[in-house]
Amino acid sequence: MQQKYDFKTIEEKWQKYWEERKIFKTDIDQEKEKFYLLEMFPYPSGKLHMGHVRNYSIGDVMARYYTMRGKNVLHPMGWDSFGLPAENAAIKNNIHPNKWTWDNISEMRSQLKSLGFSYDWDREVATCHPDYYKWMQWIFIQFFNNGLAYKKQNPVNWCPSCNTVLANEQVVDGQCERCSTPVGKKDLEQWYLKITDYAERLLDDLKLLEGWPNKVKIMQENWIGKSIGANVDFKIAGTDRIMEVFTTRPDTLFGVTYMVLAPEHPYVKELTRDTEFEKDVDTFLDKLQHLSDLDRTSGKYDKEGLFIGHYAINPMNSKEVPIYIANYVLMDYGTGAIMAVPAHDQRDFEFAVKYGIDIIPVVDPEDPEIDLYNLKEAFVAEGKMINSGEFNGLNNIEAIDKFIEYLEEKNLGKRTVNYKLRDWLISRQRYWGTPIPMIFCESCGWVPEKIENLPVLLPTDVVFTAKGDSPLTTSKSFKYTICPKCGGKGTRETDTMDTFLDSSWYYLRYVDAKNDEEIWDKLKAEYWMPVDQYIGGVEHAILHLLYARFFNKFLFDIGYAPSQEPFTNLLTQGMVLKDGSKMSKSKGNVVSPEDIIDKYGADTARLFILFASPPEKELEWSDAGVEGSFRFLNRVYRLVYELADLIKGASDNYEIKNTDDKELSYVLNSTIKKATEDMGTRFNFNTAISAIMVLVNELYRYKSLENLNLNLLKHSVKCLVLMLSPFTPHICEEMWQHLGNEQSLYFENWPKYDEDALVRDEIEIVIQINGKVKEKTYVTSGLSKDEFLEKVMENEKVKVLLEGKEIIKIIPVPDKLVNIVVK
RNA sequence: GCGGUUGUGGCGGAAUCGGCAGACGCGCACGGUUGAGGGCCGUGUCCGAAAGGGUAAGGGUUCAAGUCCCUUCAACCGCACCA
Numbered sequence A: 001m002q003q004k005y006d007f008k009t010i011e012e013k014w015q016k017y018w019e020e021r022k023i024f025k026t027d028i029d030q031e032k033e034k035f036y037l038l039e040m041f042p043y044p045s046g047k048l049h050m051g052h053v054r055n056y057s058i059g060d061v062m063a064r065y066y067t068m069r070g071k072n073v074l075h076p077m078g079w080d081s082f083g084l085p086a087e088n089a090a091i092k093n094n095i096h097p098n099k100w101t102w103d104n105i106s107e108m109r110s111q112l113k114s115l116g117f118s119y120d121w122d123r124e125v126a127t128c129h130p131d132y133y134k135w136m137q138w139i140f141i142q143f144f145n146n147g148l149a150y151k152k153q154n155p156v157n158w159c160p161s162c163n164t165v166l167a168n169e170q171v172v173d174g175q176c177e178r179c180s181t182p183v184g185k186k187d188l189e190q191w192y193l194k195i196t197d198y199a200e201r202l203l204d205d206l207k208l209l210e211g212w213p214n215k216v217k218i219m220q221e222n223w224i225g226k227s228i229g230a231n232v233d234f235k236i237a238g239t240d241r242i243m244e245v246f247t248t249r250p251d252t253l254f255g256v257t258y259m260v261l262a263p264e265h266p267y268v269k270e271l272t273r274d275t276e277f278e279k280d281v282d283t284f285l286d287k288l289q290h291l292s293d294l295d296r297t298s299g300k301y302d303k304e305g306l307f308i309g310h311y312a313i314n315p316m317n318s319k320e321v322p323i324y325i326a327n328y329v330l331m332d333y334g335t336g337a338i339m340a341v342p343a344h345d346q347r348d349f350e351f352a353v354k355y356g357i358d359i360i361p362v363v364d365p366e367d368p369e370i371d372l373y374n375l376k377e378a379f380v381a382e383g384k385m386i387n388s389g390e391f392n393g394l395n396n397i398e399a400i401d402k403f404i405e406y407l408e409e410k411n412l413g414k415r416t417v418n419y420k421l422r423d424w425l426i427s428r429q430r431y432w433g434t435p436i437p438m439i440f441c442e443s444c445g446w447v448p449e450k451i452e453n454l455p456v457l458l459p460t461d462v463v464f465t466a467k468g469d470s471p472l473t474t475s476k477s478f479k480y481t482i483c484p485k486c487g488g489k490g491t492r493e494t495d496t497m498d499t500f501l502d503s504s505w506y507y508l509r510y511v512d513a514k515n516d517e518e519i520w521d522k523l524k525a526e527y528w529m530p531v532d533q534y535i536g537g538v539e540h541a542i543l544h545l546l547y548a549r550f551f552n553k554f555l556f557d558i559g560y561a562p563s564q565e566p567f568t569n570l571l572t573q574g575m576v577l578k579d580g581s582k583m584s585k586s587k588g589n590v591v592s593p594e595d596i597i598d599k600y601g602a603d604t605a606r607l608f609i610l611f612a613s614p615p616e617k618e619l620e621w622s623d624a625g626v627e628g629s630f631r632f633l634n635r636v637y638r639l640v641y642e643l644a645d646l647i648k649g650a651s652d653n654y655e656i657k658n659t660d661d662k663e664l665s666y667v668l669n670s671t672i673k674k675a676t677e678d679m680g681t682r683f684n685f686n687t688a689i690s691a692i693m694v695l696v697n698e699l700y701r702y703k704s705l706e707n708l709n710l711n712l713l714k715h716s717v718k719c720l721v722l723m724l725s726p727f728t729p730h731i732c733e734e735m736w737q738h739l740g741n742e743q744s745l746y747f748e749n750w751p752k753y754d755e756d757a758l759v760r761d762e763i764e765i766v767i768q769i770n771g772k773v774k775e776k777t778y779v780t781s782g783l784s785k786d787e788f789l790e791k792v793m794e795n796e797k798v799k800v801l802l803e804g805k806e807i808i809k810i811i812p813v814p815d816k817l818v819n820i821v822v823k
Numbered sequence B: 001g002c003g004g005u006u007g008u009g010g011c012g013g014a015a016u017c018g019g020c021a022g023a024c025g026c027g028c029a030c031g032g033u034u035g036a037g038g039g040c041c042g043u044g045u046c047c048g049a050a051a052g053g054g055u056a057a058g059g060g061u062u063c064a065a066g067u068c069c070c071u072u073c074a075a076c077c078g079c080a081c082c083a
Helices: A007-020 A050-068 A084-093 A097-114 A130-145 A195-208 A214-224 A250-255 A266-272 A278-289 A293-297 A346-355 A396-409 A506-512 A522-528 A543-557 A593-600 A602-611 A623-647 A659-682 A685-703 A710-724 A729-738 A785-794 A796-802
Strands: A034-039 A072-074 A149-159 A164-166 A184-193 A226-236 A242-247 A258-261 A305-313 A320-326 A337-340 A413-419 A438-441 A445-448 A480-482 A489-492 A531-537 A567-573 A576-578 A762-769 A772-780 A807-813 A817-822
Touching: A007 A097, A007 A602, A007 A729, A034 A050, A034 A522, A050 A072, A050 A531, A050 A567, A050 A576, A050 A593, A050 A602, A050 A659, A084 A097, A097 A593, A130 A149, A130 A445, A130 A506, A130 A543, A164 A184, A195 A214, A195 A226, A195 A413, A195 A543, A214 A543, A214 A567, A226 A250, A226 A396, A242 A250, A242 A258, A242 A337, A250 A396, A258 A305, A258 A346, A266 A278, A266 A305, A278 A305, A305 A346, A320 A346, A337 A346, A396 A413, A506 A522, A506 A543, A543 A567, A593 A602, A593 A623, A602 A623, A602 A685, A602 A729, A623 A685, A623 A710, A623 A729, A659 A685, A659 A710, A685 A710, A710 A729, A762 A796, A772 A785, A772 A796, A785 A796, A785 A807, A785 A817, A796 A817
Parallel strands: A034 A072, A034 A531, A258 A320, A531 A567, A762 A817
Antiparallel strands: A149 A164, A149 A184, A226 A242, A226 A305, A226 A413, A258 A337, A305 A320, A438 A445, A438 A489, A480 A489, A762 A772, A807 A817
């Protein structure tokens, strides 16, 4: 160990040491409790950014900490390496996506290594590798064979810039999640996964996820969007057609004054054909179709509609009400048709006011403030049923069940549940993704490729045109094949899979990453799964985390995943900001991890990131703060360098000899206690580090004293190095070695604290009068309430303060405080 | 509009169960070391001369509130015509 803290030499030395000895390699060990720690794997864009560094620093501290606590920690890393940027780079720079991607992976892998993260690299996966996507295709075929993958023609979200379709989850504010281009509609035949079959379980099992942030659970709950209600049949007068609507408010059936069909509803054309309404309807539809989703849903959304010349018959009272089409009714939710109750639904109210339609109240709020027959807005709260025949007088909430019973009895409708969640559109018209292993045969229809023929390899003879068709269609070798079922002519599906499929199961593959016989050994999955701690950005709250739960549940159902849920605990780390906003090239406020590592070293970078803010919160980047962290490491380094010779011969058993010893021992043990609690239960690394800083300050005080207790000092310094090691492993290894240890500290135990050392003889207590602090004094610790009070009352200042006052009440909190209430 | 989160010194943040608000760090000031600068070591640093006041604003509960309850405001995030 040199006198000066030379982080470059030290970090290279120890990274090499760890790698050569395969320190971080993990295997099943039935003797030990397992701990599966996972950070979201990155897309190999080329360079790590600060968000990655934060994510992986948090993970690495936890991995190292749990290892020191005796857990068998699985800590893998890999690459979410299919995706659009590789293909765009191919078009732009004429580099094959494959080369572009693998170059980026090796660049980023070496960056991760330069940060000293404790990954078991033997388990590395890359989703673009045939060894991985082979099993992706295998899973797809399992979905297909279980009736959960299907192809259907539908108007789909289309990004004109990415030239591909998008899942609902990938449309954000009517724009493409990736490139922010407004999303349009296109009628295409596409593959879907039936995630809706799992809607109820995905919702229900959120209850099992006690270790997830509430925020994420609420977001998923809202996204799944369960509504309970009834489907009700309305006859269309003068036809044999039935208009089926979904409502969550069957209690308001008597208040229906009009009906609405979604403009795209098949009945609309049928009912208006060859009538005076046909022309207006066509104009209306035409206008709607030229609006993008963005325009249709954004802004003031003026409600607009059109009467189509037909009437529906209310099944409750046989009243005829007009049927409209309107822009606010969606085809792809419920039945694509609604009953409108203006008195008790705000949207219907606005529409009714605009078009002069009757407003009939059926729920009475019994509130003199509200004029029921002259409403200013819809009344949506609870009340008493009126104008509703035999249901009058009931509470409307209780009436809902009565209405449904009535409808079911008369065969006019039934109890129904609806979800906002839609099936997952997974086809992409792009090259750099997993080929969908399906073959179309004129006589057999869609047939999956035989398992023994997997993987269906991505062809290399393709042209990157970015024209809207999948580049796979340009391959001569790929498209034509034989039908696996009848042996006749077959054509391959040329679309590839949404890359979110690849990342929906990678955590399972890590348990047996190199297996080419099966997707993984079930016994290995049994040992390691579920992931005990998952760490990543909150931006994945819906997309990735919902898809991964869905995949895991499906794999559980077919016997491959051992648990219902994949991730027991989830930590969503906050963003890294600079000058109050997210680092981005366009804002020019990007701080490059490489530069920081170069200037201060990986240990400083890690320390600063963990010290500046608790993991869930946003982190404001501060160059001065980085300097501070660097200064602290230098301070620790000098301390150890200075003391190492002095304590070389000392023993690990120490005795407390004087008050200074006692003080050091107190600070040491309370630091261990605080750090242990902060790391293991709260993940508040910032306060754990600040506790360690307090210990360092105390050691500086102590070492300047005379008659040092070398045994105690040695013990303290060792504990300091061990506690700091999960945060800044390189410098700690170096100091550990300098203190005379031969083995890496990676397998050392986390220090234990001594409860007895935390008891102080005298404690400073606070004396309050009427809740205000008036005096601080020292008393013997551990006194009973009476003894404690007696001591307080002996205090001279208290006596003076209480003179001439009447004591009303005394609240003693021994070892802490007393509050005396006086008049 | 609905749902959620957050508001504490000049700054990042701490206060974990309702019990001393501001730990720790940054910045700043001063002192020591040094020929000087840097570095390092140390002291001080919420406001106020003091009594006292102070955790977005206002109210409430309590012996005691940054913490619990109500109202308002601001910022951020998610969803957004889902019947």
